Amino acid sequence: MSQSDLSPLPEADHHCDVLVVGGGINGAGIARDLAGRGWRVLLCEQDDLASHTSSASTKLIHGGLRYLEHGAFGLVRKALMERERLLRSAPHIMHPLSFVLPHDPRTRPAWMIRLGLWCYDHLAPRDFLSGSRAVDLSQSPWGQPLHRQWRQGFVYTDGWVDDARLVLLCALDAAEQGAHILPRTRCTQLQPYGGGWRATLERHHAFTHLPTRTLTVQARAVVNAAGPWAEQLLRGTMGVVGSAAGGARAASRGAHLRLVKGSHIVVPRLFEHDHAYLFQGEDRRVVFAIPYERAFTLIGTTDVDHPGDPGVVSVSDEEVRYLCAAVGRYLRRPVSPDEVVWRYAGVRPLLDDATGAAAAVTRDYRLETHTQPAPWLTVWGGKLTTFRVLAEQAADRVGTLLGDPRARWTTEAFLPGGLLQAGSDTAMIPASPVAQLRAFQARLRQRHPWMDLGLARRWSQAYGSRIDLLLDGVRSRADLGSEVAPDLYEAELFYLRRHEWAQTADDVLWRRSKLGLHYSPAQRQAVADWLAAQGSG
Structure with missing residues (x-):
C-alpha cells in the first residue's frame, strides 16, 4: 500500500465512479456510454469540447477505402459496420x-x-x-x-x-443521463487514494480576468482519453512511471502514440x-x-x-x-x-x-486497462467513425475493473436531436436519413411559418429535434431577440451558452457552427463582443 493510501486527505469536492479526462470524441463517447449504464461520471476537458483533433478532421463517416491497401481489413470492416448505425443515430448532423x-x-x-x-x-x-x-x-x-x-x-x-457537433451531442447525452461535463477544466494531478484516484482539477474561464477555481474529485476509476496528451497524462499527471504498472510504454507492451x-x-x-x-x-x-x-x-x-x-x-x-x-x-x-x-x-x-x-500508420485503437496502483483505462489511437464501438468496449472494460459489468445500450440509440420522426413509433421511421431530415424541415416550417428556408435548414441540421429548446416561447422572429450577426439571434446564443457550454466566439462560430466562414471580421467581432458582455456580467 502506498503512502498516499495511508495519509488522510481532506474530503473531496466531488465523488464519482469514473473520471474521464479528455473532451474529444473518445472521451465524450465513453462518458456517454458509462452514464447510460448508470455510473456516476465526471468528464473534464482542458479547453472547449472538441477543441483539438475532434474538430479538425476531414469530417467523414467512412470505412477508410485506402486502408484496404495496407491490409487493414479488420479496421475497415469495423468502421463499415458503424457507418449506417451512426447515420441513423443523428441524421441532423450526418x-x-x-x-x-x-x-x-x-x-x-x-x-x-x-x-x-x-x-x-x-x-x-x-x-x-x-x-x-x-x-x-x-x-x-x-x-x-x-x-x-x-x-x-x-x-x-x-x-x-459535423465532427465538433458529434462530440457535443455525446457530451449532451452524457449530461442528460447524469454525468458532470466540465469544459475548460484541466486535470493537474492524479494520485491513488483509498483504492481509487484523487484528482486535482483547475477550472478556468474563457475570460481570463475571472478567477480560476480548484476542486478535488474522488473517483473509483480513471479513463485517460486525452488524445494527443494521453502519454503525457499517463507519465506525468498520473505518475504511472515507476509504479506497479511499469511505465506507459512497458505497461502497454510497446504501445505508444x-x-x-x-x-x-x-x-x-x-x-x-x-x-x-x-x-x-x-x-x-x-x-x-x-x-x-x-x-x-x-x-x-x-x-x-x-x-x-x-x-x-x-x-x-x-x-x-x-x-x-x-x-x-x-x-x-x-x-x-x-x-x-x-x-x-x-x-x-x-x-x-x-x-x-x-x-x-494504423487508424485502429487499443484499450489498455490496469488495476494497479488503482483502476485505470487508457485509450490509444482511434478514428472518428469507430468512436461508438470504442466507447462501448471501454465501458465494458471499466465495468470489469469496478467488478460490476453492465449491459450495453448504444447500438440502436439516437443521439440528442436525432429522433426526427413525429410521435414515438420508431418502427415507422424512413430508412433514409436524408428523407427523415427533409420531412422534419417541412414540419418545422409548418409549425413556425415565420421561419425562412435558410434558417430552418441551418437550425434543423444543427439541433434536430432539440430545436424545441431553442424555440421555447418563440412565436415570431421578433421573439428571437436582437440579430447579433446575420441570422444569428440572441435566442440561439442564449441557448448555446445555457445548454452547450459555449463561452467564446470561437466556440460558437467555429465549433458549434461554421458561421465564421460566412461572416466578415466585423460580424465575427460583434459575436465576440456580445459573448464577452454576457460572460463578464
Missing part, C-alpha cells in the same frame, strides 16, 4: 455522401480499384447506402469539372458528419454538383475535395509527423501548396493558395505501429 474517384492508371490499375471497391461494398451489410459502380466521366456531370484526360472513374458512398498532423484548407466552391472527389496523388496519397457549407469546398488532408506540442499546430504554406497542386492535377479550374479562406490542422494521436510513412 448524411450520406457519394465520392467520385477518377482512375489514374499510373498509380493503381483498374482491377485493383474494382477489387478494393468490391471488398468495401461487401465487408459489412448496407441498408440504404448505395454500392460502388464504374462511371464514364466523359459523359457524366461529375466529369465536367475535370481535365479531359480523366475519362474513367468510379463512384462509391460513405458519410459526412505517433502524433501526425493532418491539415485542411477551405476555398470558394470549385464545382456545382453534390458529390465529393477522392483524388489519387502521384505520391500515392489521396486527397478529398468535399462540398462544404454550401458556398465552399473542403480539401484535405496531409499526413505530417508532429514532434512538438500537440496544442500548438498550424497549416504550413508548403501543405497549402501541396493540397492546391493535388486538386489542380484533376480540376480544370486551378486552385491558388491566395483563394484559401480558412485553414485548419489537427494532431491525430495514432497508435504507433513502427510504420515508416505517416500516411500508413
Whole structure:
C-alpha cells in the first residue's frame, strides 16, 4: 500500500465512479456510454469540447477505402459496420455522401480499384447506402469539372458528419443521463487514494480576468482519453512511471502514440454538383475535395509527423501548396493558395505501429486497462467513425475493473436531436436519413411559418429535434431577440451558452457552427463582443 493510501486527505469536492479526462470524441463517447449504464461520471476537458483533433478532421463517416491497401481489413470492416448505425443515430448532423474517384492508371490499375471497391461494398451489410459502380466521366456531370484526360472513374458512398457537433451531442447525452461535463477544466494531478484516484482539477474561464477555481474529485476509476496528451497524462499527471504498472510504454507492451498532423484548407466552391472527389496523388496519397457549407469546398488532408506540442499546430504554406497542386492535377479550374479562406490542422494521436510513412500508420485503437496502483483505462489511437464501438468496449472494460459489468445500450440509440420522426413509433421511421431530415424541415416550417428556408435548414441540421429548446416561447422572429450577426439571434446564443457550454466566439462560430466562414471580421467581432458582455456580467 502506498503512502498516499495511508495519509488522510481532506474530503473531496466531488465523488464519482469514473473520471474521464479528455473532451474529444473518445472521451465524450465513453462518458456517454458509462452514464447510460448508470455510473456516476465526471468528464473534464482542458479547453472547449472538441477543441483539438475532434474538430479538425476531414469530417467523414467512412470505412477508410485506402486502408484496404495496407491490409487493414479488420479496421475497415469495423468502421463499415458503424457507418449506417451512426447515420441513423443523428441524421441532423450526418448524411450520406457519394465520392467520385477518377482512375489514374499510373498509380493503381483498374482491377485493383474494382477489387478494393468490391471488398468495401461487401465487408459489412448496407441498408440504404448505395454500392460502388464504374462511371464514364466523359459523359457524366461529375466529369465536367475535370481535365479531359480523366475519362474513367468510379463512384462509391460513405458519410459526412459535423465532427465538433458529434462530440457535443455525446457530451449532451452524457449530461442528460447524469454525468458532470466540465469544459475548460484541466486535470493537474492524479494520485491513488483509498483504492481509487484523487484528482486535482483547475477550472478556468474563457475570460481570463475571472478567477480560476480548484476542486478535488474522488473517483473509483480513471479513463485517460486525452488524445494527443494521453502519454503525457499517463507519465506525468498520473505518475504511472515507476509504479506497479511499469511505465506507459512497458505497461502497454510497446504501445505508444505517433502524433501526425493532418491539415485542411477551405476555398470558394470549385464545382456545382453534390458529390465529393477522392483524388489519387502521384505520391500515392489521396486527397478529398468535399462540398462544404454550401458556398465552399473542403480539401484535405496531409499526413505530417508532429514532434512538438500537440496544442500548438498550424497549416504550413508548403501543405497549402501541396493540397492546391493535388486538386489542380484533376480540376480544370486551378486552385491558388491566395483563394484559401480558412485553414485548419489537427494532431491525430495514432497508435504507433513502427510504420515508416505517416500516411500508413494504423487508424485502429487499443484499450489498455490496469488495476494497479488503482483502476485505470487508457485509450490509444482511434478514428472518428469507430468512436461508438470504442466507447462501448471501454465501458465494458471499466465495468470489469469496478467488478460490476453492465449491459450495453448504444447500438440502436439516437443521439440528442436525432429522433426526427413525429410521435414515438420508431418502427415507422424512413430508412433514409436524408428523407427523415427533409420531412422534419417541412414540419418545422409548418409549425413556425415565420421561419425562412435558410434558417430552418441551418437550425434543423444543427439541433434536430432539440430545436424545441431553442424555440421555447418563440412565436415570431421578433421573439428571437436582437440579430447579433446575420441570422444569428440572441435566442440561439442564449441557448448555446445555457445548454452547450459555449463561452467564446470561437466556440460558437467555429465549433458549434461554421458561421465564421460566412461572416466578415466585423460580424465575427460583434459575436465576440456580445459573448464577452454576457460572460463578464
